Amino acid sequence: MSADAVDDSPHDDSPDIQESEPKLTKAQLARIERNRQKALLLKQARLQSRPYPEGKPDKHKVKAPPREIDSGGGFYIEEDDEALQNVHKKIIHPEGAVLAVDNLVCDGCGKEFMESFLLNHFELAVCDICRQNEEKYGLITKSDAKKRFLLKDCDFDQREPALKFIIRKNPHNERWGDMKLYLETQITDRAMEVWGDEEKLEEQHEKRDQNREKSKQKKFDKRVKELRMAVRSSLWRKDSGSHEHDFGEETYDEDEDMYSKTCKSCGHVMTYEKM
Template sequence: MDTTTTEQSEKKETKLTAAQISRIERNRVKAQNLRKGKLVSNPYSLNKTDLDVPGSSVFKVQSTRFVDSGGGFLIEAPLTASQAGPSDKQATSKLYEEPPVTFPITYTECLECADKFSGSYLLDNFDHAVCDKCRDPEEKHALITKTEAKAEYLLKDCDFDRREPVLKFISKKNARYTKWGEMKLYLLLQVQKRALEVWGSEEEVIKQQEERDEKRVVTKVKRYNKQMKQLRMDVRSSLYTKKLKPMHQHEFGPEVYNEEEDTYSHSCVS
């Protein structure tokens, strides 16, 4: 069976005409051309050997080759050591001639423990030279809001923002009133120092606080008395007698006769 089939296939192959053979050859050549066209149009299918083909769309800029994709953009194809010329090697060698730039690290001495450190929370945010190990956020290095500082140490906005050096602060969201703006938190030590600069001494600060407290108490008492008086007028208006000034008592002089009008009149002498 195998010999008969091979003989039949050989007979079929020999039966092809010259026209059929030429058509097959044309189709084969056409398929090869299409295949070559697809390889050229797709830049990502190029291998390293294709970049060296003369006449290809390759552009060299310094030490980098760019392949024209035919779609409006270039594809970077870096040169290998064997492909790079003397000018390219010289350009690449210049990139490594200069040493890398290094920034010096400055160390600060801690005011509490005298140890040197490069950075900390208080130094970065408030320019206060205290390391993180010595930081006491509850008492010594506590934070205070601007509203509390103005009320307790009798400071104004210009004392925070305009007086040199300007006090540094950090912004934090208000946990109680989320719709309000952010709070400004200052370092308590710096606020106390600024209060001494404004008022001169701690005794003067205490004196000003006492005077303000007395004025506040007097104002509250006056407001309370005014409100109570208004309340009595509203509730017991019938029993409330308003103090009036005494009326003027006339003291008339002697009567005077007017002959033209034939009238008598007298006027108050007081």
């Protein structure tokens, strides 16, 4: 190839142009920094309002108070979301053990029963049907029991075991205080413990009746003596108006249990008793 040959390859006679990023001014850089700081502040504010990411519970969130529901039994219960979820679930309880209950046997009719008036108050195994026999299972007041069975207060409370009783209002007058009612069968048993048998109890009744009669007779004799002394003293004062007696020494009659004095002048005898 000769030197005059034409070179078909393109030639760029202009100088090389180097691509370079445009430079930012100071105002632009300051605006960018302000926007960045503003974005950081907004991010921090969002984090403070929602410290936890989505899906996690917020422990600091205030829970609304539970709603009260009428239970239908006279009181209110608080509504619980977790409890409401289990309302319709079927609760299965394990079967309990079967307890065998031994019924008591009535001493009167021999039938079984579970509870009764005499059992609860007097610890006597008698059903309520047999209790209707008042002659056998009647009640008696403490004063009547002391009079009929000659018992003392210590026989009711201090002698073991102490007798059971119930308290009732006095039917005659409420101001007289409450009455203690005892079971007559238990009073009879206690009287047999004290006296031994019915014969000794009757002997005690007779003995007390005799002592009571003697006491009455003694009081009567004393009253008669007082009247006799009053009459004799009045007669003696009546006779002393016309004559003044001069009595001698005093004499005593053991058979009559009387004392006497004789006037020395007229022979008048004055008899009297010393109380």
